[in-house]
Amino acid sequence: MQILLVMIGGFLGAIGRFSVGEWFNPNQGFPFGTLLVNLIGCFLLGWLLTFMSRHSKNYSYLTLFLGTGVIGSFTTFSTFSVETIQLFKQGLVVLGLLYVLISIFFGLLLAYLGSKLA
Numbered sequence: 001m002q003i004l005l006v007m008i009g010g011f012l013g014a015i016g017r018f019s020v021g022e023w024f025n026p027n028q029g030f031p032f033g034t035l036l037v038n039l040i041g042c043f044l045l046g047w048l049l050t051f052m053s054r055h056s057k058n059y060s061y062l063t064l065f066l067g068t069g070v071i072g073s074f075t076t077f078s079t080f081s082v083e084t085i086q087l088f089k090q091g092l093v094v095l096g097l098l099y100v101l102i103s104i105f106f107g108l109l110l111a112y113l114g115s116k117l118a
Helices: 002-024 032-055 060-074 077-089 093-117
Strands: none
Touching: 002 032, 002 060, 032 060, 032 077, 032 093, 077 093
16 A cells, blocks of 8 residues: 555656646756756655644655655656756856755755744
């Protein structure tokens, strides 16, 4: 049952990730789509895990479905890493560093805000 929940959640999250990437990522330049999904995912996972831990221990299946499945496949560290390297290879070092700093700072901030909101 747990594998099925993660699989279905992963399917939905991957479709969401692909859709946002298609909508917001230009062919070249700053990877807004990846940044957006990662920041949204940080906030949602911070909120979800805090909410679940405070309200009940009986939500383990929901946490697997939403946290590991949907949010886990919606966000992407590997694409973030590759896009950063591509920016550096294109000579856009400042843009690449800005991407890293924005991703880390705002990712942590949004995870914190999500947990506080819960």
